[in-house]
Amino acid sequence: MRKPVGCRGDAPEPRNPPATFHILMVWSRVYPFLLYAYPPTFRHAFAVEMTQIECDQRRALEDAPWSSVLAHMLTVLADIMTTAGRQHLESANEWLSTVGANRNVRLVGRVTGSVLFGLAGIQVVYDAYVPTLSMGIAAWLMTLMTGLAGAWLLRAARPARGA
């Protein structure tokens, strides 16, 4: 059986690789960069093991249809984004406690996320209500980024199910 690129003992690329192989190859290149979403201490402790696990999972998906690989990628991406946000909040909490401040970073994250998400919502309503005053694609992109940042913060600041 072929081994996906990025794992030890990689096999050469076959002559007519299926779509799954190409997607896995791209994913194996992207995955290490996604781990930079975590704080350095977490990455230092667990990045090697997480990469090993991803490699094992890719190996198990080699004969799966490309849609399964895509679903796996989206699941992993959502998992990394959520847990990386939580780890950053925990790191911020630890840092604050070392300097003697006992602020609830989770609450701050939740409030900031709500504000950002709310601002994006207001912008959408305003643009829909007064389309002639819309600032065009740049404003919509800004709105999208603000909304995504708000949603990410809100999700990260939720009470953790995992720990």
Place this chain on the structure above:
Amino acid sequence: MPRPPSSDAVDTFLPLSPVVFHILASLVGEARHGYGIMQDVAARTDGSVRLGAGTLYGALKRLLSDGLVEEAGEGEDPNLGAERRRYYRVTALGVAVVRADARRMAHLVRLARSKQLLTPGTA
């Protein structure tokens, strides 16, 4: 002979989240590496609980710092090739905590049974 953990020390960790319960239960009696824990949890729950690597290591980080889990050295998994992997095992405190949580849930099940909440047809 090591003293068993006090009930006060155990109670501070209860109730466990489902993810933490599954991780600790998976490590009881056998040291496992990360992928081994993920596979074991998926197998024991018939695939209904699938841990992501980020979720697993986020929980493991907390469990390690709380002293419920400890590293058990590195080794190869014959089923997964020659790569060395870090193994984890549950501590005496971890066993006491997961046992206490299992007892807590068993008590809830008994309560649900006494109220006939678990009889067939009462979804």
